Each structure stands twice: as C-alpha cells, then as structure tokens.
Amino acid sequence: MMRAIKVRHLLVPLVTVLALAPPSSRADTWPPGPPPVPARHWTGTWEAAPSGTVPALPGASIRNVVHTSLGGTAVRVRISNRLGTGPLRVGSVTVALQRTGAPRSPDAVPGSMRTATFGGARAVRIPAGRDLVTDPVLLRVPAGANLLVTVHTPGDSGPATYHRSALQANFLARGADRAADERGGAYTDTVGNWYYVTGVDVLGAxxxxxxxxxxxxxxxxxxxxxxxxxxxxxxxxxxxxxxxxxxxxxxxxxxxxxxxxxxxxxxxxxxxxxxxxxxxxxxxxxxxxxxxxxxxxxxxxxxxxxxxxxxxxxxxxxxxxxxxxxxxxxxxxxxxxxxxxxxxxxxxxxxxxxxxxxxxxxxxxxxxxxxxxxxxxxxxxxxxxxxxxxxxxxxxxxxxxxxxxxxxxxxxxxxxx
Known part of the structure; x- marks a missing residue:
C-alpha cells in the first residue's frame, strides 16, 4: 500500500495537463512543473460537463459556486478551454469557502481565500481544446459544502467554454481583477451558468x-x-x-x-x-x-x-x-x-x-x-x-x-x- 503524501509535498508546484487536442506549438504555453502527484491520492468531488460556448467576458471575474460531495485537506481545480477556438488567458484563479448559510451570496468565509497557481504561476494560457488542472491548494474543505471558484479573464480569448444549466446562482464582477475579494462586494451581477470550471478534486478524502x-x-x-x-x-x-x-x-x-x-x-x-x-x-x-x-x-x-x-x-x-x-x-x-x-x-x-x-x-x-x-x-x-x-x-x-x-x-x- 502506498504511503500517504506528507503536507510539505503540496508546497511543490504541480500542473496536470489533460490532452484533449493536439498540443500547441508554442513553447511558452505550459508553465514548468515537477511530475504530478499520483492520481490515486486524489478523489473527484464535483464536476460540470461543458455544454457549449458563449461570448467571452473580458476583464471580468466569474465567481462559480460549486458543491462538494466529499471533503479533503487540499483541492485542485480543472479549468477548461475544451470548446474554445483560441488560447484562453486566465489572469488568476481563487478558491474559497462560501459563507455558511448563504447559498446566494458571493461572500467567502473570512480567511479561506486561496490563490491557485499553475506550475507556480498565477496566470496561464490554455490552448483551445484543452483542460488544465491547478497546483494543489491547501484548504480544508468539508463534504457537502459550497466552494467559490473565481476565474478572472483579463482579455477577450474568444468563445468561453461553459455549462449552461447550472441551476445555481453564480456571480460576476466586471472591470478590475476582483478574484481575491473575500467580501464579494464587487460581484453585482448574477448568472445561472458555470464558466470555465469543470471539475474539483480533493486530497486525503x-x-x-x-x-x-x-x-x-x-x-x-x-x-x-x-x-x-x-x-x-x-x-x-x-x-x-x-x-x-x-x-x-x-x-x-x-x-x-x-x-x-x-x-x-x-x-x-x-x-x-x-x-x-x-x-x-x-x-x-x-x-x-x-x-x-x-x-x-x-x-x-x-x-x-x-x-x-x-x-x-x-x-x-x-x-x-x-x-x-x-x-x-x-x-x-x-x-x-x-x-x-x-x-x-x-x-x-x-x-x-x-x-x-x-x-x-x-x-x-x-x-x-x-x-x-x-x-x-x-x-x-x-x-x-x-x-x-x-x-x-x-x-x-x-x-x-x-x-x-x-x-x-x-x-x-x-x-x-
């Protein structure tokens, strides 16, 4: 039986690339990173399958609300450009716990906001036809909890991969990068779709x-x-x-x-x-x-x-x-x-x-x-x-x-x- 991963391993940058299309010819597309943590240490806790595309939201932060089935001591998030037609520029991704008892609030639990990275980099470019998984994010996540996964897109990257029928209030902030705003005050618009986020895994479940x-x-x-x-x-x-x-x-x-x-x-x-x-x-x-x-x-x-x-x-x-x-x-x-x-x-x-x-x-x-x-x-x-x-x-x-x-x-x- 394989021994459990020690917490210090999570501090090493990790990026997992899911090849759903031929690799991009650009040498600077993928940030460097060490070999991935073996997949069997992780368990999927949430998914939304891409259902199509909509026009991009340049300069916006989309706060996606996702509901965990299992909990863990760390998370990693799958960001998708699977149905896009060109490289997706992601300025930042954050993960936080949604404020307890407020399923329609963009507010995070104080102190729970974390910035996700990709091979140690905060920003990333994801080629068309690909998914990219973040490095592990140290955050204790309960089972049956709502996570706020916020994606900031600084420019127009073309058609946005999304899940149309989320049946969930998600939130939108326009203008400056608001991804790290725990209070959620900038998230003035509500949308019923999930943008870009198509999966969350937990570690140690x-x-x-x-x-x-x-x-x-x-x-x-x-x-x-x-x-x-x-x-x-x-x-x-x-x-x-x-x-x-x-x-x-x-x-x-x-x-x-x-x-x-x-x-x-x-x-x-x-x-x-x-x-x-x-x-x-x-x-x-x-x-x-x-x-x-x-x-x-x-x-x-x-x-x-x-x-x-x-x-x-x-x-x-x-x-x-x-x-x-x-x-x-x-x-x-x-x-x-x-x-x-x-x-x-x-x-x-x-x-x-x-x-x-x-x-x-x-x-x-x-x-x-x-x-x-x-x-x-x-x-x-x-x-x-x-x-x-x-x-x-x-x-x-x-x-x-x-x-x-x-x-x-x-x-x-x-x-x-």
Missing amino acids: SAAGSVVALGDSITDGSGSTFSANHRWPDRLAERLRRLPSHRRLGVLNAGVAGNRVLREGRGPSALTRLDADVLSRTGVRAMIVLEGINDIKGIPSVTDPRALEDAYRRIVARAHARGIRVIGATITPYGGHPAWTPDREAVRRAVNAFVRTGGLFDAVADFDAAVRDPDRPGRILPAYDPGDHLHFDDAGMRALADTVDLTDLTDLTGVTP
Whole structure:
C-alpha cells in the first residue's frame, strides 16, 4: 500500500495537463512543473460537463459556486478551454469557502481565500481544446459544502467554454481583477451558468473513489429547486456520505441538458465526451448511465432501439477497459410531453427491456419503475412532476437517487482503481 503524501509535498508546484487536442506549438504555453502527484491520492468531488460556448467576458471575474460531495485537506481545480477556438488567458484563479448559510451570496468565509497557481504561476494560457488542472491548494474543505471558484479573464480569448444549466446562482464582477475579494462586494451581477470550471478534486478524502453520473437534463437537475443542490446526483452523494469512510464515493455530475447519446448538439454526444467527462476523471470506480430520451424524442429521432443498445455496448466496453463498473438506468416516462408519440414510447420501452434483461450492465437502477404512475405507466407520478411531464421536482429527484442500490456502487471487489 502506498504511503500517504506528507503536507510539505503540496508546497511543490504541480500542473496536470489533460490532452484533449493536439498540443500547441508554442513553447511558452505550459508553465514548468515537477511530475504530478499520483492520481490515486486524489478523489473527484464535483464536476460540470461543458455544454457549449458563449461570448467571452473580458476583464471580468466569474465567481462559480460549486458543491462538494466529499471533503479533503487540499483541492485542485480543472479549468477548461475544451470548446474554445483560441488560447484562453486566465489572469488568476481563487478558491474559497462560501459563507455558511448563504447559498446566494458571493461572500467567502473570512480567511479561506486561496490563490491557485499553475506550475507556480498565477496566470496561464490554455490552448483551445484543452483542460488544465491547478497546483494543489491547501484548504480544508468539508463534504457537502459550497466552494467559490473565481476565474478572472483579463482579455477577450474568444468563445468561453461553459455549462449552461447550472441551476445555481453564480456571480460576476466586471472591470478590475476582483478574484481575491473575500467580501464579494464587487460581484453585482448574477448568472445561472458555470464558466470555465469543470471539475474539483480533493486530497486525503476517506473514500473508495468516485462515481460519475452520465446523463442529460434529468441528471443535470432540470425541474429541481434553484441553488438548493437537489439534483438526483446530489441526493445520491448525501446517501453515500452516511456510509463508513472506506465505502464512500465522490459523486461527479456529468449531466448536460439536451444531450444525446448518438448525435452532437447540446454539448458533444455521450459517446464523444465519454473520455473527457467520465473515463479521465479522478478516482472513477463506477458510472451510472441515464441517457437516451433525447435521442428518442428529438429530431431526427431514433426509431430503432438497437441503435441505442449498440451505443450502450460501446460505452460499457470502454468503461470496462478502464476497470470502471457500469450501472444502467432505465429511461423515465414522458407521457403528456409534446414530443411523446406511441411509436417513440414503444422505442423507450424496448430500450428499457434491454437495460433490465440484456445482461450488459454490471447492475441496473430501474428509474422508470420507481417514478412511473402505476395507473398510467407511460407517465410520471404527479407527485414527482414539476409540470412539463419530463423532468422531476425535488421529490422525484430523491426517488431517483433512492433507487440506486449503494452496494452496486461500493462493492468494488475485483475492480481495478
């Protein structure tokens, strides 16, 4: 068993580069740094998958509010220019704890503000198509806490990689670099997106690793309460935190509203983004796949269930090649939604039959059975329906999370970390 890293090692600059595109030809793009800390000492605690781009915010500081699933003694942050078209200039990144009991406040807990570096440098240039992970930041972070991750962009670097549907109040300050402002007074604008920040890892967590939820708007949290962290992966994280420390898992939400398994559109397809959003994440031991409804109800729609079945086989094969356990989730009802048709319902039911009985997945979470109306099985129970007949309110999100058998996630005997 590898011995624990001593704290003094964290004082050595560290930069981890995630190659998602050919390396830049510029020799001065990457700041120098020593070899990275072995990944198994770190655990993923939070994720937001890029869903597209928006115009840059030159001269602005974006204070992203992210919710941890696990705690630790240090953090590192993933900054993304994955969908950008040119180098991203980052002037500074800070990390702090959000003021307790103020989920819609830009204020930091006094004394918790830390400046993150990249190979020892405060500023960095990130090539298009790349993610960059900060050096370790010494900050004791509780589980189930809100972090303020602030990114200052001094100039216009072109299209900004972002996550559109954050369901979280984030904050914006324009003009001078306000990244280190603990009081948050300069953050006068509120935005509902996460900019540039796509992951947070923690060091020293008592956990077995992390589980990634790969999905669409249902996993992204659509229908749940704003700024409340009531998405079903958040609820799953709450359940996992009650387990003994050696069985806990961090929960990473790779849901993208509007996403499809087979086609590009709202974000890269599930097949395209699998490596970046799931397989390369820190400490991943298991994944839950809940995706396919947008392929079935979208235009053009999937009319042959075998297309989705084949895609699931590819996802599972790629995950198993990395030693990652895969739980398949059945697709939930959407009767009453304008896109519903009898033919599409037949495809949904055929896909669900395959998930349940096809023998492909290591385990099954029968979300469909948990939330459907027994009197009208093509529809969601009214108690779980926020009104659009597709997504879920807070009670429905809890029902989905409660459907996952925790032993399917934590019984990892024989699975390679």
